[in-house]
């Protein structure tokens with residue numbers, strides 16, 4: 001036999017890169033296999049092969065778990081009215097796992113949008129997308145509606161000071177509203193000043209004063225309302241490659257998932273996808 005692979009001589013990088021590539025291929029083929037199962041079931045082809053059920057057939061022939069088979073079959077049913085999503089499932093183009101994440105909000109009206117998203121963003125970003133969609137939908141019943149996980153915690157001296165003012169008949173709510181309003185105005189002014197004076201640059205490095213003013217505005221959390229994840233990335237709402245400015249008025253601090261979602265609507269990504277499809 002001539003085919004002997006000398007793994008021992010491969011570099012670490014080569015072995016790791018090959019693992020990643022094989023893993024990707026393996027997942028793709030597994031998806032394709034799962035995508036065929038609804039048809040195997042519809043035609044009862046597993047009987048011809050001597051199996052009692054499509055699950056048994058899939059376990060033996062494809063080495064996939066019972067849970068995966070059941071999930072693929074139920075998605076197939078779920079996507080009956082949404083052919084674009086159905087197509088992603090049966091072609092194996094997108095994993096059953098990812099498709100399952102968006103199944104609860106899939107409708108004929110949004111399926112094209114969802115079909116795009118599911119191909120472009122990570123599984124975690126999809127979870128965020130679904131949560132946002134449900135959050136925005138007034139008809140959606142928030143079953144797990146929990147208390148806001150952040151209660152106001154004041155230092156003892158501040159609490160005492162405010163209580164003292166209140167006991168004197170001073171409207172501390174009005175005072176604090178004023179403080180919040182002033183804070184907003186002040187941050188806006190600061191951003192405007194930085195924005196007006198920032199010049200064009202080719203450097204992706206975001207100046208400290210820009211990062212500081214955004215941190216002042218958003219704190220340590222993602223700027224999307226309702227999102228409580230830490231802000232990890234700085235997003236330019238105007239494409240940096242076009243504007244060439246780090247203008248804080250057009251920047252936002254986002255968590256990784258909301259950043260992905262923001263970019264999935266970006267033309268560049270659409271173009272990239274078109275190229276990949278060719």
Ligand SMILES: [Zn+2]
Nearest residue numbers: 234235236259
């Ligand atoms: Zn961005």
Ligand SMILES: [Zn+2]
Nearest residue numbers: 222227255258
């Ligand atoms: Zn977020």
